[in-house]
Every structure is written in structure tokens, then in C-alpha cells.
Amino acid sequence: MRTDVAQQGEFFAIHLAIMQPGTMAPVDLHFKDKATGRFVLYKNAQTPLDHETRERLLEHAVDVLYLRKEDQDAYDEYVEQNISAIIRDDLLPPEQAGELVYKSSSHVMQDVFEDPRSGKNLQRTQNMVEAMVLSIIKDPDALWHMTAMASHDYYTYTHCVNVSLFLVATSEKLLGINDQRMLEQIGLGGMLHDIGKSQLPAEILAKPGKLTAEEFAKIKEHPLLGLQITAAHMKLRPTSALIVRSHHEHFNGAGYPDGMTGDAIPQVARLANIVDVYDALTTNRTYAAARKPYEAIELMLTQMKEEFDFGMLSAFVRFLGPKDARSQFIP
Ligand SMILES: [Fe+2]
């Protein structure tokens, strides 16, 4: 074991399981000397990690490593590239696995919105969706671990991550879809559902007051714009494309872009509409403060009722939590 005392500066802690045996850590790894509280260099960047290293650390009851703050970007990239292996690792506590998937997905979606025409970014999105679906299949509580650290402030990219997560989890639980590839198509649709907004003027998207008719007409273009942008760089599978296109269709026919009605709207699009509205209502917007979950649900079950497939909305409410105050709104 190396014992050089690292130059003391700012460090952050990670779980040992994140550094996967058989990979190269791209950053220096340190542990904390229990006696002195100082950070000690354990492995240099580019030194391969192996199973013996892990065993040896665990024998010494070390399951936390420390990285320098300035290595954050290299670490984030490492996590993204190895996410599937990391979340399969049973040494990593499920809460931490959920947090990693959420943070990584948010980074990726931030990049996607900055450069929606990058084929590489769309491929990164696909990889994150695979990890997300894997987590949800593996752990029934994954959704709650992943969203535990979700921001209450609205950013289009975190909204897309939230919609994707809720849509995958509810498709599995409420629609009974358990085919992994189908859940990945659904997850990708959720991630990209608002990608068309990247083409709209920021002044309209962030406008605090009521939109003019012209501005609202612009907003209504985002589903079809989303299909156009992605079509140039990747072939979206049918269910992903359906979610991008139809997540604003309303049960009463007042939605857009096609004005479909009732059961003519495919189930997964009806569910996407519910999840999309729920996430938007429960985060801070420029024109409205975040509502508490039960307030959002009450609004959806009363004033907005006509928009949704009511049976599906009731099932969604039960999914959110049958034991809390929300259940009183179930008919
Ligand atoms: Fe949308």
C-alpha cells in the first residue's frame, strides 16, 4: 500500500465499488488515514485496478475512496462510461447506485440540450437509458432512490430525466410491460420527449406571464421539431418516436399535434402525458412555484381531469403512494 501523504486540498468521497476492477481509474485515488485524518495517495491515475486491491481495502474496512475536487470531470466521465458495470455491482448500496444514474443522466441530457444535433450525445443517452432500465428492473425502489436527489427547480434536461424515469417505472408497474428492450424504447422516448424545445426561443420557454396565441403556437411545434432533430442523427424506434410525438395529446381531444381522442391515443402516450404534467407541476417554474405531490394530484384529478385517461390517472395516484394523503382523491 502506498503511503505518500497527498498534497492536502479539497477532496470528495466515493464508494469503493464505483472504481471497477479490470478498469483504469483515470484519477488518483486516496484513502483517509484514520489516525491523522490526512488523505493518503493509494493509487496513481492509470494504474489498473484489480480484485485483489478491492479485497485488500475491504479487509482493512475501507469502502470509501477520496478524489481531488479538480478531478471531478474525469471522474464523471469514468462513471458514465462504466455505469452498467457499476450498478450491477452488489457492493454498491442501492441508494448510491440510484444517485449515480440520476446524476449521470442529468449530465448527459444537459449536453444533449446544448448540442441536440450531436449523434454522439444521442448515443450517450441510449447508454444511460439502458442503465436506468436495468436499475428499475433490478430494484423495485430504484425510482425513489434515483429521484430522491432530484432538483425542485425546473430545467428542461432534469425534467426529461424525471419523465423518463417515471415513465419506465410506471410502464412496468401499471402497463405490465417487462420486456427490457421495450422499456428502453420507452425510456429513450421520455429522455427525448422535449428535445424539440431546444429549437425554441428561450424567452418563450422561460416567460413568466401568460403566453400570447403566437407564442403558444410556437410551443406546440416542439413534438414535431423533436422528431425532426433526432431523425437526422438516429433512427428512433417506433415507441420512442410515439412518445416524442404524442405526449401532449389529451384524452378529450384538446391536445396537440394531432388532436387524437380517448383510446385512439396509444396507452404509453396517455401515460407520458400524465407523468409529464405531474413532473412539471411538482417543480418550480418561472410562472408557478412547485406544488406538493398531493396538490399536483388534486389539480390533475379536478380542474385538469378531462385531459387524462381517468382510470390510468387513478392508477398513477395509487402508484405514487397509497398510504398518504393523496389516496383520499381516488374515486
Ligand atoms: Fe412537451
Ligand SMILES: [Fe+2]
Ligand atoms: Fe415535458
